[in-house]
Amino acid sequence: MAEFGWVLWLTTSLVLAAPVVLAAMGGLTSERSGIMNIALEGKMLTAACVTALVANATGSAVVGLAAGVTASLLLSLLLGLLAQAYRMDHIVAGMAINALALGGTRFLHQRFTDPDRAAEMAKLPIELYFGLALLAPFVVALVLVRTRGGLRLLAVGSDPEKSRQAGLRPAPIRYGALSATGLLCGLAGAMLVTNAGGFSDGMTAGKGFIALAAVVLGGWRPLPTLAACLAFGLIDGFQLQVQGSRLVGSGIPSEFWNALPYLATVLAMAFLGGRTRAPAGLGRP
Amino acid sequence: MSGRIIALIVASFGVVVLALSTTGVLPADAMQQLFRGSLGSPRAISNTLRETTPLLIAGVAVFLALRAGLFNIGVEGQLVVGALSATAIVLSVPGPLGVVLGVVGASAAGAAWAYPAGWIRAWRGGHEVITTIMLNNIALFLTRALVAGPLKDPDDQAPTTAMVDATSRMPWLFQHDNLKVNVGLAFGLIAVAGLAFWLRRTVGGYELAAAGANPPAAQAAGVPIQRVQVRAMAMSGAIAGLAGAVQALAYEGRFYSGFSPGYGFDSLGVALLAGLSPWGLIPAALGFGILNQGSTALTLIGIPRGLTGVLLGLLIIVFAALRYREVKRG
Numbered sequence: 211m212a213e214f215g216w217v218l219w220l221t222t223s224l225v226l227a228a229p230v231v232l233a234a235m236g237g238l239t240s241e242r243s244g245i246m247n248i249a250l251e252g253k254m255l256t257a258a259c260v261t262a263l264v265a266n267a268t269g270s271a272v273v274g275l276a277a278g279v280t281a282s283l284l285l286s287l288l289l290g291l292l293a294q295a296y297r298m299d300h301i302v303a304g305m306a307i308n309a310l311a312l313g314g315t316r317f318l319h320q321r322f323t324d325p326d327r328a329a330e331m332a333k334l335p336i337e338l339y340f341g342l343a344l345l346a347p348f349v350v351a352l353v354l355v356r357t358r359g360g361l362r363l364l365a366v367g368s369d370p371e372k373s374r375q376a377g378l379r380p381a382p383i384r385y386g387a388l389s390a391t392g393l394l395c396g397l398a399g400a401m402l403v404t405n406a407g408g409f410s411d412g413m414t415a416g417k418g419f420i421a422l423a424a425v426v427l428g429g430w431r432p433l434p435t436l437a438a439c440l441a442f443g444l445i446d447g448f449q450l451q452v453q454g455s456r457l458v459g460s461g462i463p464s465e466f467w468n469a470l471p472y473l474a475t476v477l478a479m480a481f482l483g484g485r486t487r488a489p490a491g492l493g494r495p
Numbered sequence: 496m497s498g499r500i501i502a503l504i505v506a507s508f509g510v511v512v513l514a515l516s517t518t519g520v521l522p523a524d525a526m527q528q529l530f531r532g533s534l535g536s537p538r539a540i541s542n543t544l545r546e547t548t549p550l551l552i553a554g555v556a557v558f559l560a561l562r563a564g565l566f567n568i569g570v571e572g573q574l575v576v577g578a579l580s581a582t583a584i585v586l587s588v589p590g591p592l593g594v595v596l597g598v599v600g601a602s603a604a605g606a607a608w609a610y611p612a613g614w615i616r617a618w619r620g621g622h623e624v625i626t627t628i629m630l631n632n633i634a635l636f637l638t639r640a641l642v643a644g645p646l647k648d649p650d651d652q653a654p655t656t657a658m659v660d661a662t663s664r665m666p667w668l669f670q671h672d673n674l675k676v677n678v679g680l681a682f683g684l685i686a687v688a689g690l691a692f693w694l695r696r697t698v699g700g701y702e703l704a705a706a707g708a709n710p711p712a713a714q715a716a717g718v719p720i721q722r723v724q725v726r727a728m729a730m731s732g733a734i735a736g737l738a739g740a741v742q743a744l745a746y747e748g749r750f751y752s753g754f755s756p757g758y759g760f761d762s763l764g765v766a767l768l769a770g771l772s773p774w775g776l777i778p779a780a781l782g783f784g785i786l787n788q789g790s791t792a793l794t795l796i797g798i799p800r801g802l803t804g805v806l807l808g809l810l811i812i813v814f815a816a817l818r819y820r821e822v823k824r825g
Binding site for chain 2: 248292295296298299301302303305306307308309310311312313314315316317318319320321322415416419420422423426463464465466468469472473475476479480483488
């Protein structure tokens with residue numbers, strides 16, 4: 211590739227942003243209900259691994275996706291259980307789930323991947339995931355402010371104690387929110403592995419945390435969060451494009467471009483953060 | 496013990512036994528292999544202590560931040576930045592002076608790497624979990640670029656620095672046949688004692704614990720919360736950098752791409768398992784050292800390494816559930 215392709219940049223960026231959008235919407239539903247969710251990464255990773263393994267084993271992309279989403283859903287409910295029933299610190303519980311996911315996927319991948327068949331994973335069309343990612347922010351936005359369940363979720367998230375006094379029960383509402391989180395993160399993970407064509411250890415590479423950063427930068431609102439995810443996609447697409455074309459600064463090592471999305475996230479947190487406010491009930495039982 | 500906790504422990508056991516059953520290894524055999532591989536011979540014990548060293552020092556780093564109410568998930572990045580700094584310094588200034596400079600440089604580098612996360616948390620409200628993870632990834636790429644470029648050993652194919660001079664290694668404290676204990680482990684023990692003293696007996700330590708335990712109350716009592724948070728994060732990073740320096744100068748003798756197999760991540764488990772007192776870090780680090788060293792032996796009988804990560808997650812869950820009970824009762 212000799213020159214910088216604008217069209218290719220934009221399309222790559224959208225493909226890169228889509229799983230982050232799905233995960234970020236999952237994080238948003240969870241956090242707006244009051245469950246701090248740093249386990250997005252682990253859920254995506256688990257979904258990616260299980261989707262690939264089951265799709266390979268059964269030869270069916272649909273069964274693979276269903277299994278991957280189910281795995282992510284179960285991890286999401288585990289977070290709810292630890293946070294609600296065991297009253298565990300949300301960050302500790304989230305990190306434990308990330309450790310489980312990182313170790314568990316490594317274990318499953320090593321134990322069950324058939325090296326001879328790894329190349330021919332049954333896949334659903336990437337456009338399907340893409341469409342879902344495009345839809346998700348608007349659906350989440352509508353559900354949160356236009357439906358009874360969504361409003362209850364917001365109430366529980368901003369003041370669990372007062373909503374209890376008003377007759378709401380935070381636990382079931384939060385389990386519902388976490389189910390949505392599990393579903394969305396499952397789709398995000400399945401999209402990652404579909405796009406990559408196969409599972410590799412730690413393939414989420416911090417995308418779950420970037421999604422979380424997008425939620426924070428978007429002020430816990432769906433459409434600004436979508437914008438943050440798209441900005442991230444543009445940066446990630448840009449660095450891939452630059453590396454592919456070797457157009458800009460051939461003296462700059464490729465590692466700089468690899469680090470660019472993470473660097474941009476830190477800078478955004480430093481210079482754009484602090485203007486938004488977290489849901490008041492975040493982290494409270 | 497309440498039914499809930501028992502259910503959690505039984506479920507955790509179930510997960511491990513289920514995972515083992517897929518490999519066809521009996522749990523009892525796996526246990527035996529794990530302990531034989533980590534404690535069964537003088538060489539195995541030496542390796543376990545070697546593995547314990549970075550976990551202990553990095554555990555101190557995580558524990559300190561945790562006391563200030565901060566989750567320093569960035570120990571991984573601070574550790575590799577520190578290790579590379581120490582190696583680079585010692586390569587240009589060999590000998591004992593170089594080691595001292597290397598340790599100081601590594602701590603400074605670790606602190607510098609943690610500082611942005613503390614600053615963003617204190618003054619911008621950006622959560623340190625997100626920023627430290629981002630900084631980990633940046634550190635990984637930065638150190639990889641450096642050992643593949645300006646700091647690369649020209650005589651080696653792989654991205655690595657040259658070996659440091661034999662005079663610039665940290666000495667063995669005790670050496671008898673295959674049983675070896677490096678002075679690095681003593682650094683870890685001193686760090687634990689130092690932290691225990693600092694938290695209990697100094698104004699700085701008291702302010703840090705107060706800021707972590709109840710920020711509004713501490714603020715009302717005149718503790719400058721933001722400054723304490725930034726300081727705690729920088730100190731935590733400095734200790735993580737020290738862990739990297741020890742790992743590089745005591746054991747590895749060089750820095751290479753892929754230097755840390757996840758010490759930063761494991762040290763979070765060490766700090767969470769340590770409980771409320773810094774002294775708990777010693778058994779916790781030893782336990783993880785045994786687990787890490789033993790898992791190498793487990794791979795020999797066909798158990799994938801990922802099982803350690805699963806165990807780490809389950810241990811954190813069970814201990815956190817138990818700890819909550821203590822707090823509630825107390």
